[in-house]
Amino acid sequence: MTNAKVKDLLTPEQVKALGLDKMEEWVANCQMSLAPVDETAWADAWQTFKMG
Amino acid sequence: MSGSRFLTPPRPSRRDVLRFGAQAAMFATIASQVDFTRPAYAGEAKLTGPLNVLAWAGYNDPELMRGFTELTGVELNIKEAESNGAQLSLVQAGTTKFDVINPDAVWTSKFAAAGLTLPIDTAKLPSLDETLPAFRNRPETMFDGKVYAIPTRFGVNGFVYWPDKISAASAADAELAWDPALKNRIEIIDWPELYLWMTGKWIGQAKPEDATGEALQKILDKMMAFRPNMRALQADMGTVKSDLTNREAWMVWGSSSDNVRTTARLAGADVELSIPKQGGAMWMETLQIVRGTEHLASAMAYLDYMTSAKAMKQMA
Numbered sequence: 001m002t003n004a005k006v007k008d009l010l011t012p013e014q015v016k017a018l019g020l021d022k023m024e025e026w027v028a029n030c031q032m033s034l035a036p037v038d039e040t041a042w043a044d045a046w047q048t049f050k051m052g
Numbered sequence: 053m054s055g056s057r058f059l060t061p062p063r064p065s066r067r068d069v070l071r072f073g074a075q076a077a078m079f080a081t082i083a084s085q086v087d088f089t090r091p092a093y094a095g096e097a098k099l100t101g102p103l104n105v106l107a108w109a110g111y112n113d114p115e116l117m118r119g120f121t122e123l124t125g126v127e128l129n130i131k132e133a134e135s136n137g138a139q140l141s142l143v144q145a146g147t148t149k150f151d152v153i154n155p156d157a158v159w160t161s162k163f164a165a166a167g168l169t170l171p172i173d174t175a176k177l178p179s180l181d182e183t184l185p186a187f188r189n190r191p192e193t194m195f196d197g198k199v200y201a202i203p204t205r206f207g208v209n210g211f212v213y214w215p216d217k218i219s220a221a222s223a224a225d226a227e228l229a230w231d232p233a234l235k236n237r238i239e240i241i242d243w244p245e246l247y248l249w250m251t252g253k254w255i256g257q258a259k260p261e262d263a264t265g266e267a268l269q270k271i272l273d274k275m276m277a278f279r280p281n282m283r284a285l286q287a288d289m290g291t292v293k294s295d296l297t298n299r300e301a302w303m304v305w306g307s308s309s310d311n312v313r314t315t316a317r318l319a320g321a322d323v324e325l326s327i328p329k330q331g332g333a334m335w336m337e338t339l340q341i342v343r344g345t346e347h348l349a350s351a352m353a354y355l356d357y358m359t360s361a362k363a364m365k366q367m368a
Contacts, residue, residue: 001205001365001367002203002204002205002206002364003183003184003359003360003364004182004184005182005361006361006364006365008361009365017318018314019310019313019314022325024186026208026310026327027206029210029327030209030210030327030331031331031333031334032190032192032334033209033246033250033261033335034249035158036248036262036263038263038264038268041268042244042248045244045269046247046248049272050242052276052279
């Protein structure tokens with residue numbers, strides 16, 4: 001949830017269970033994953049990985 | 053959020069779905085089919101409806117929908133989206149005239165460039181004043197210097213693990229996934245772009261999404277080296293969560309880690325989540341307004357409602 005006020009509407013236990021107390025830290029350490037430019041090549045690569 | 057709703061494990065995510073839905077050529081076709089001589093929107097002065105929304109699972113929650121109708125008097129018709137590519141196809145087909153759609157943020161420029169969506173006047177969305185700083189004016193929500201997408205739900209991807217089997221220090225390093233001590237103990241799901249992208253990042257590629265040829269082979273080689281540790285590649289998130297909860301797996305990589313953690317904890321598993329120091333990956337849904345809507349005021353009201361604390365609590 002992107003609204004900062006959601007936490008105010010939840011109990012501390014609910015905030016903790018949902019990980020909202022740590023979410024900003026997690027997000028700060030993540031980058032948005034982007035779709036591949038060459039979808040076909042990635043699909044082939046993944047198929048190779050799956051087949052082992 | 054009622055107690056019973058809170059205790060319900062998070063709904064199965066549509067992240068189960070393999071998302072190689074759209075092809076670049078499709079966008080060129082779509083762009084040529086948009087009639088730019090028609091008005092970009094109507095109904096900007098009054099709340100009118102019904103409002104047709106194409107959205108991922110969860111947006112059709114009856115209580116959530118009722119809240120909007122009680123607030124505005126506008127009825128909602130919500131069709132569940134199966135993928136980003138399916139949203140694109142349905143909007144383009146025009147069989148149902150959607151007013152609001154729900155693609156991932158990274159698809160924003162594709163929809164906007166094709167002329168399928170409208171820029172959004174964020175000054176008219178008071179709920180955005182409460183948006184977490186990390187989600188304000190993100191580049192993925194912009195096109196040509198204008199906001200086209202409003203973030204709603206998101207998730208992070210790292211490791212979720214049993215702390216009695218794996219130390220926090222180990223889980224802070226992405227190389228954990230290749231640790232021989234975890235042979236046959238890690239599960240992942242069938243989400244190719246996530247794992248290939250994360251692995252590319254972890255081996256030092258600045259823009260793994262551009263990887264082809266030798267660069268892609270390096271990613272594949274690293275993924276192949278992970279296989280001995282892979283207990284299973286599951287088709288759905290439910291199985292990785294249950295396998296982690298019952299300790300058949302010691303760790304789940306990706307699979308929307310915050311969701312995995314929450315579900316496992318609600319099931320009594322005292323697992324931990326770590327974003328490795330090499331970085332994690334995030335996904336983010338957005339709401340966007342379809343060009344040609346005849347209910348612009350209602351569409352804006354819906355975006356404001358869905359980004360309010362009340363609605364997001366209901367979605368939690």
